Amino acid sequence: RQGSSSVVDQTPLKSQSKELMPSLQDKNIHIRRDRIYGDIKAYQQEPKFEGILKRLGLLTKLQNFEKSNPGLFKSLAESAPAYVDRKMRFTGTARPTTRPSTKKDDPAYIGMTNEDAVTAYFSKLVLAMDAEVTEYNESCGRSRPPKTEIPTCEYHLVDHQSKAIKGGSGLKVDFAFYYPGSTSGFSSVHLLLEAKKEEYITCIHTDTLKQIADYQTYIWQTQPSRAYVPILLLHGAALSLVVFTRNNWYIANIGHVCYRSVDFLSSVTKAVRSVMVRLYFLLTLTPEEFGHCCGVFEESSCWRFSHISAKSMDVTAEISDEHDPHAVQLVRHMQRAVYPRHRLAHVYEAEYRGKSVFLKLSWVPVDVVPEGAVYELLAQAGVDNIPELFLSGVLVKNMFGYRLEFLVLEHCGRSIEEYLLPIIGEPRCADPTLDKVRVVISGTLRCLAQAYALSAILHRDISMGN
Secondary structure (H helix, E strand, C coil): CCCCCCCCCCCCHHHCCHHHCCHHHCCCHHHHHHHHHHHHCCCEECCCHHHHHHHCCCHHHHHHHHHHCCCCCHHHHHCCCEEECCEEECCCCCCCCCCCCCHHHCCCCCCCEHHHHHHHHHHHHHHHHHHHHHHHHHHHCCCCCCCCCCCCCCCEEEECCCCCCECCCCCCCCEEEECCCCCCEHHHEEEEEEEECCCCCCCCCHHHHHHHHHHHHHHHHHCCCECCEEEEEEECCEEEEEEECCCCEEEEEEEECCECCCCCCHHHHHHHHHHHHHHHHHHHCCCCCCCECCCCCCCCCEEEEEECCCCCCEEEEEECCCCCCCCEEEEEEECCCCCCCCCEEEEEEEEECCEEEEEEEEEEECCCCCHHHHHHHHHHHCCCCCCCEEEEEEEEEEECCEEEEEEEEECCCCCHHHHHCCCCCCCCCCHHHHHHHHHHHHHHHHHHHHHHHHHCCCCCCCCCCC
């Protein structure tokens, strides 16, 4: 099934024919997004915001955050603008407000229209929330008894409306929250926000879904420790959370970050304040809590894997350094096919205890036998030409029906294609070259035949580039 992620071809990109290239590698943005949309359109879930947080293991943490900060952002909610007829306005005079005395002192977003209005308001809102939390925390030490500080947002917000994000083939995301001290590229993104001028009442527009699904595919490609990809969608005055997993994608309405009418209602103010609190809660979560499978989220050349117990396949991963004798030192990321759903593999050429190895991180369905177990079975059966397995385990047991496992495997050398390329199409070639090809082909066939005969295992991806 050409172009479908239901059949995941893990052949290196340079070896794939154009019609089988994964969607991310298509230079034509319209073709690429149409393919991505075709892969994900039937896999939408629409839980409530509390429902998706419960599935992510964050609901109790949210409830504690809301309970601990009952008055947080009350003044911001009371002074929030109204987004009416695609224009940002002040609310009515019946509502208590801290409106500036002269028009020149009005916030810049007042009077702005469409996406310019909602993006300008969002950036000012994030700054205002940060300022209020900072002021509160500074006062905590002076109070008697001391008050508990509010967690802060450690990410930095960058506006990409006029400047393309690095590593995204010219893509201009509205806003990106980046890890502290990181570079501004897809590999360093914690959370994205896309803004649209009108609210989606019934369902997300097709073009918008294509756009944000395109973004999430780049994040999957550049961040190997990703467990899921969250994206904020600001449509009109409404804010939604979209979460892409290896199985389905979810969209949950958080609420309105400003008013939809110039008329004041105290109940609406409470709702707007609640949305602001929930937005800030998301911005206080660490990468490991929100989107990553482990503490490895920075670009690092050394990872260390540790088994939780001697008899368990469960493993933790952490950033290490080149002086750690137990660390896996990454040498080169081998680009593989990236699809918006189903299987995903990140493969690195690396070094482990002085040996050349491959590090492979794989998202696979939970009902599939772990690849590390397969290599152990092959070795126990005495199958020839099996690479030595140094480390293996499971980093994530079950994330929406998929498991993240890893292997540290002996370097397997060159692919069959690299042996064959020099002689393909040649009427004659030197005997030593042919002899080398015969050795490689016969050794490969013997390994595959023995795997089936001795342990009933079939290789799922026999291909030129493997």
